[in-house]
Amino acid sequence: MSTVAAPEHPWLLPATLRGRPEPARRAPRRSVRDWIVDTHCFLFAVGFLVLAFGDWQEGTESFVLRSPFDPALMAVDVATAVPACLALWLRRRWPIGVALALMPLGLFSACGAIALLISIFTVAVHRPLLPAALITAWHVVAGAFYCYLRPDPDLSYWGNVALTTVLITTVLAWGMFVRARRQLVLSLRDRAERAEAEQQLRISQARHLERTRIAREMHDVLAHRISLLSLHAGALEFRPDAPPAEVAQAAGVIRASAHQALQDLREVIGVLREEPGDRPDRPQPTLAELPALIEECREAGMRISEQITVTAASTVPESVGRTAYRIVQEGLTNARKHAVGAAVTLTVSGAPDDGLTVEIGNRNPLGKPPAPEIPGTGTGLIGLAERVSLIGGTLDHGRGAGDDFTLSAWLPWPA
Known part of the structure; x- marks a missing residue:
């Protein structure tokens, strides 16, 4: 400042x-x-x-x-x-x-x-x-x-007095005018400096908010990558006698996931160190990238049954599509963390004026999990609720009938 x-x-x-x-x-x-x-x-x-x-x-x-x-x-x-x-x-x-x-x-x-x-x-x-x-x-x-x-x-006496009085009061009025003008100039200068300082503060706040937004996006991606990495590592731990081809394939997936996670982490740190305008923002995923996300999770061993029926998907607003992608990503990540091996159902449906509905469900796993639970910060669903509320949608999550955990959201989609 x-x-x-x-x-x-x-x-x-x-x-x-x-x-x-x-x-x-x-x-x-x-x-x-x-x-x-x-x-x-x-x-x-x-x-x-x-x-x-x-x-x-x-x-x-x-x-x-x-x-x-x-x-x-x-x-x-x-x-x-x-x-x-x-x-x-x-x-x-x-x-x-x-x-x-x-x-x-x-x-x-x-x-x-x-x-x-x-x-x-x-x-x-x-x-x-x-x-x-x-x-x-x-x-x-x-x-x-x-x-x-x-x-x-x-001049007469009173004429001379009047002339003297006019002269003295004119000097007083002139001095008051100069004082008022200087006060006005100083006040305007002070206002300009305050406005400049407030503008710098607004710019700083905007930069901070932009960094927070980008870091939050990267956090979701990084959590997804690390959960995949943990899942593949757990499979190798409990299948030490697996065929060499499967071990090599799992090791390759672990290496690729670790490399991608490291790249994402480097980008997060770069966002926190640099100004938002120093580098262009990476393209944000939208609804069109959902099949690739589902396929990536299936390759990691997840059982996913999806049903995507979206009318005029190409007209989905960018903010709505990006939020829907993040909801699916967070839901699959949570299922991978807390319900290892459980089947996951995914439903995405919607149309213009009706809105976009996203629902992810998984059954509670039976017995003790084969590996320690992947730790989490507990803020993923909080961040999702904030995202959804910013675009005017609703988000619900919790356990329902049959001890199933369901994450559902409705997002507005104007025609």
Whole structure:
């Protein structure tokens, strides 16, 4: 799963995305973009200070300095505006602290006006609405006092107050817009990263399910091969005086079965080690392979009486045919394990719309089995029930009249 990188400005995220309380934030290292922005803000504030000081020295009015001021007040203005401009370098780390420190300048400072507006903008961008609104309200009140202390010769007092209020609130609104936009971008980025992580998780789960499906298919095949191998080995054990031709034939079948079982086991291990897409899936058996399965079991010594009456067998859905094959395979394997030497009856019938019926029965063997019972995991019938339920069928098994064991299944077969 991919890891989600920390955002460049974590204080912009809502509390649910930050995962920690608001006071515990820590400012990140200033990026190249931050250095460029901070440098421009500092130079803009210093440039305004220089223009205002130059107008005062010349005694002229401009858009910077609207009227001549008292020399003592102007000296205090310049003396306080210089550290205000320098304080802008600290605005990212302590936006509220810098804004609070510069609040008294709003009462009288003309040279530090840009620094004051930048501090308001910084608080609006990096902090919630409440502290930004309180600081802005103070500057609106301070602006009214400033308009009284330094009146504009071209505007009335209330006109000057209204203009100052509009300017300050515009800076606040601009900062809130930037903050909202950044929060939206970070939220969309977080959603994209979460969606990518969830997609990777879904892919991993799909791969796991595919591996499990293939391994389950191979388990059924492997159990069938090993049961055949055990049956032939048991025949050799109890017929040591058999003719050499029969011994050679049985040994050949054992060798072939062992080789095939080893090949199947190798494929199972490969499925568990590799990705499902690394190799093509082996063809899965269907209803057409039932005669070959029955003949293989007969060669192993099983007595099987089959009756296969399927109408339009070529139209059987692949999933239904594959499930029917696995039911027959599991039924014959169980009969070979638990009812050695007993006759087995197999019935497969069905038609479109009527469904496909599979029934396997064997009598309980009399007496003690000639060889130790082949061990099993006990999960074969559980796996079959799951297969059948996935395609909407039913599966029943158990002992009936005459102590016969019957395995029957009905599988849907739409027309």
